Amino acid sequence: MADPKHGTAPIVVEETPGKKAYCTCGHSANLPYCDGAHSREQTGLAPMVVEIEEPCQKAICQCHQSGSMPFCDGSHKNL
Numbered sequence: 030m031a032d033p034k035h036g037t038a039p040i041v042v043e044e045t046p047g048k049k050a051y052c053t054c055g056h057s058a059n060l061p062y063c064d065g066a067h068s069r070e071q072t073g074l075a076p077m078v079v080e081i082e083e084p085c086q087k088a089i090c091q092c093h094q095s096g097s098m099p100f101c102d103g104s105h106k107n108l
């Protein structure tokens with residue numbers, strides 16, 4: 030995972046069902062979602078794609094230390 034360039038706190042989103050591509054490179058202008066910047070900036074990284082089954086609130090990890098990627102597990106509190 031890339032170094033966080035945007036802070037380490039999770040981004041909380043109200044998710045809707047469907048396939049989501051979460052940014053792992055930290056360069057997206059639309060965090061926590063991928064906007065293709067990983068390719069434009071040749072990071073060598075790819076988004077993490079997850080299927081959301083039903084409407085829910087999710088905390089998306091931004092510190093890249095979670096053991097439950099792409100979701101926050103509280104690891105940012107130990108940085």
Ligand code: FES
Pocket residue numbers: 051052053054055056057062063064065066067068074075076077
């Ligand atoms: S923009 Fe970061 S993974 Fe796609």
